[in-house]
Amino acid sequence: MDSGLISASGIEMRFGGESAGQPVLDNLDITISAGSFVTLLGPSGCGKSTLLKILGGLLDPTSGEVAIGGRPPAAAVKERQIGLVPQRPALLPWKTALQNASMLHHIAGGGGKKADSTEAASHALELVGLTEAGDKLPHQLSGGMAQRVSIARALAMDPAILLMDEPFGALDAITRDEMNEKLAEIWAATGKTIIFVTHSIGEAIFLSDTVHVMGRDPGRIIETLDIELERPRTRDVFGDPTFTAYSGRLRDLLEPKAMV
Numbered sequence: 163m164d165s166g167l168i169s170a171s172g173i174e175m176r177f178g179g180e181s182a183g184q185p186v187l188d189n190l191d192i193t194i195s196a197g198s199f200v201t202l203l204g205p206s207g208c209g210k211s212t213l214l215k216i217l218g219g220l221l222d223p224t225s226g227e228v229a230i231g232g233r234p235p236a237a238a239v240k241e242r243q244i245g246l247v248p249q250r251p252a253l254l255p256w257k258t259a260l261q262n263a264s265m266l267h268h269i270a271g272g273g274g275k276k277a278d279s280t281e282a283a284s285h286a287l288e289l290v291g292l293t294e295a296g297d298k299l300p301h302q303l304s305g306g307m308a309q310r311v312s313i314a315r316a317l318a319m320d321p322a323i324l325l326m327d328e329p330f331g332a333l334d335a336i337t338r339d340e341m342n343e344k345l346a347e348i349w350a351a352t353g354k355t356i357i358f359v360t361h362s363i364g365e366a367i368f369l370s371d372t373v374h375v376m377g378r379d380p381g382r383i384i385e386t387l388d389i390e391l392e393r394p395r396t397r398d399v400f401g402d403p404t405f406t407a408y409s410g411r412l413r414d415l416l417e418p419k420a421m422v
């Protein structure tokens with residue numbers, strides 16, 4: 163079975179254990195095809211990050227079943243099939259972009275051959291378009307470049323599944339558009355399963371094969387929308403009437419808390 167396939171059923175999550183009040187996620191089912199780009203879109207606090215971590219086997223639900231590649235999530239985590247790109251890049255300030263990108267690979271290899279980690283990181287930096295910046299320190303990088311190093315750090319491990327928790331939320335609008343184009347290219351080039359969390363309707367449509375819209379109290383999926391816009395997509399797609407129609411539909415679902 164393909165290691166990028168994820169299925170989850172009957173997911174319930176309560177922080178504070180079985181007896182705690184309202185669940186954060188309630189009776190949630192989701193299937194994610196291997197190699198697809200899937201977005202979790204919803205208002206603040208609806209449980210997007212929690213669901214992301216559960217789907218990647220980084221958090222155990224209170225009840226329900228998760229399978230990654232048809233196996234228990236712990237197997238995929240152990241085999242380093244899961245990469246995580248957090249909201250903030252969290253780079254080590256005293257290490258260069260290349261050293262930061264190689265860090266997880268090196269640690270995962272038990273501190274094995276440094277040359278292998280450097281090679282994996284160089285390739286990952288090339289994928290994110292940062293070959294030239296490998297010797298720069300984090301303070302010499304723009305916000306977009308730092309986030310690309312963070313993506314490279316995850317890609318260097320060559321995971322089948324990439325979890326991205328609103329990675330571009332802190333970037334300005336122009337850089338964010340550039341990053342979305344770059345990410346779409348990386349996804350097309352690598353064939354990874356990407357699960358992406360965002361508040362942005364435009365970002366969700368631009369990137370995704372499928373958008374899962376979440377509601378809150380309790381967190382659940384209220385609608386699943388397949389995005390049938392041709393690929394590769396460029397910024398021109400924002401003016402496409404089909405894009406506008408998807409946008410209207412998603413806005414209706416998220417109101418009154420809709421965000422652009």
Ligand SMILES: Nc1ncnc2c1ncn2[C@@H]1O[C@H](COP(=O)(O)OP(=O)(O)OP(=O)(O)O)[C@@H](O)[C@H]1O
Pocket residue numbers: 177178186204205206207208209210211212213
């Ligand atoms: N470790 C935790 N312990 C207790 N409560 C938590 C924990 N993690 C998340 N929660 C709660 O679960 C709910 C969902 O949080 P989560 O971060 O998954 O939402 P989100 O949709 O990703 O929010 P945002 O868009 O603001 O990042 C929130 O009410 C949050 O306070």
